[in-house]
Amino acid sequence: MAAMADPVRVAVVGSGPAGLYAAEALVKQTAGAARVDVLDRLPTPYGLVRYGVAPDHTSIKAIARYLQKVLEGEGVRFFGCLELGRDLTRADLLGCYDAVIYATGAMVDRHMGVPGEDLPGSVAATDFVNWYCGHPDAADHEFDLSVEEVAVIGVGNVAVDVVRILAKTAEELRATDVPEQVVEALSRSRVRRVHMVGRRGPAQAKFTTKEARELGELDNAGIHVRPEDMALDPVSAELAETDRHVRANVKVLNGWTGEPAARPRRIDVRFWRAPVEILGTTRVEGLRLERTRLNESGRVTGTGEFETLPVGMVLRSVGYQSVPLEGVPFDERAYVVPNDGGRILAPDGSPVPREYVAGWIKRGPTGVVGTNKSDAAETVRHLLEDLPADRTPPARTLEELLESRGLAAVTYADWLGLDAAEIALARSLGRGERVKLARWEDMTKACRSTDDARME
Numbered sequence: 001m002a003a004m005a006d007p008v009r010v011a012v013v014g015s016g017p018a019g020l021y022a023a024e025a026l027v028k029q030t031a032g033a034a035r036v037d038v039l040d041r042l043p044t045p046y047g048l049v050r051y052g053v054a055p056d057h058t059s060i061k062a063i064a065r066y067l068q069k070v071l072e073g074e075g076v077r078f079f080g081c082l083e084l085g086r087d088l089t090r091a092d093l094l095g096c097y098d099a100v101i102y103a104t105g106a107m108v109d110r111h112m113g114v115p116g117e118d119l120p121g122s123v124a125a126t127d128f129v130n131w132y133c134g135h136p137d138a139a140d141h142e143f144d145l146s147v148e149e150v151a152v153i154g155v156g157n158v159a160v161d162v163v164r165i166l167a168k169t170a171e172e173l174r175a176t177d178v179p180e181q182v183v184e185a186l187s188r189s190r191v192r193r194v195h196m197v198g199r200r201g202p203a204q205a206k207f208t209t210k211e212a213r214e215l216g217e218l219d220n221a222g223i224h225v226r227p228e229d230m231a232l233d234p235v236s237a238e239l240a241e242t243d244r245h246v247r248a249n250v251k252v253l254n255g256w257t258g259e260p261a262a263r264p265r266r267i268d269v270r271f272w273r274a275p276v277e278i279l280g281t282t283r284v285e286g287l288r289l290e291r292t293r294l295n296e297s298g299r300v301t302g303t304g305e306f307e308t309l310p311v312g313m314v315l316r317s318v319g320y321q322s323v324p325l326e327g328v329p330f331d332e333r334a335y336v337v338p339n340d341g342g343r344i345l346a347p348d349g350s351p352v353p354r355e356y357v358a359g360w361i362k363r364g365p366t367g368v369v370g371t372n373k374s375d376a377a378e379t380v381r382h383l384l385e386d387l388p389a390d391r392t393p394p395a396r397t398l399e400e401l402l403e404s405r406g407l408a409a410v411t412y413a414d415w416l417g418l419d420a421a422e423i424a425l426a427r428s429l430g431r432g433e434r435v436k437l438a439r440w441e442d443m444t445k446a447c448r449s450t451d452d453a454r455m456e
Helices: 017-029 063-071 090-096 125-132 157-167 180-187 209-216 234-242 244-254 371-386 398-405 412-429 440-455
Strands: 008-013 034-039 076-079 099-102 122-124 149-153 193-197 221-225 265-270 273-279 286-294 300-309 313-316 343-345 351-357
Touching (some): 008 090, 017 034, 017 063, 063 076, 090 099, 090 351, 090 398, 099 371, 122 125, 125 157, 125 180, 157 209, 209 244, 234 244, 343 371, 351 371
Parallel strands (some): 008 034, 034 076, 099 351, 149 313, 193 265
Antiparallel strands (some): 286 300
């Protein structure tokens, strides 16, 4: 790293774990000689920790307390309600900072590509997750919970979270931070049976053993796996023998092959089934599945055996992908920004000066929350190595740019006003530690209350 005559100024776009770990690494690796502005299009920090982690997983959500210390640390500032491409351009940021790190995550779901996928009642699991996690973009989404059977496509942790929320009672969620309107909607749910569908077998399931065990411990739902679906082919048997995680999953799943407990709701985990068509005329009325197997090369192939589930809603959770950022190189096949250790690469393979990536937009939607820490540290090391010793300080500050355009960002102090409003709402409702405000207008009003208090 070149010696710095004055503090390096870096913009981090995205205030989720990847962005905030990058801010932390910048401060640490420069011994405090960095000035980092963390930008987000939302008025709230923490990204997927706030809007992707299931509300009943409070231990994981506690990561927000660690990230809070980053935002409150010396040299780090938060600017909310600033959207790249709407309020600011890539050129704007490069004019205000020595370097920019994009950490915008993987924001959209993948499609299955089957007939009927666009029918009402066929929705992305991300939309459902955003709704029950209080994301303002999903605050007014509606899901038909009057149906008795639902299919969740996918066997990863997100799919398990969705199944668990559908299987729980509204009362069980009252102690969490789920928005009040979501609790009210779930209290009217008539869903009695949830099918979790996987194209592969139990040895290939992506959920963690901890998540799996939680499904089997629900007070309101019995769970069942067909014994024949637990038969392991040679490839799967070898996985179960050599991989401790797979072995633990298979053990848990084998415990669900007996008669499920007689409870108000039921979960059926269905392996070796591939969706081939969502049925219905004006809305979802069923899901056609084809039984699958692994062929000689270990790829999933159909067997020609079909069945139909009488479901009224289908939630797909088959992967996530990043979206392009205006003017930033993007790999349309891998859905990531092409990079070398976080250094953005131009189409000819050369590094793009002063622009970097961290998190899922860098590596794809892999790893756990903690994976972002080492990932961000790598990006920051390369950023600091690339700083020229004779760099020219940026021409103006972000504040000067915003003032010239009449833009007012949400500050960290404003966010604390929203934070306090959610805590107060929980107290008034007799619910847990906080209840999320999910609508833009309510969130904006709570943020503005800090400005009003300062003026009094």
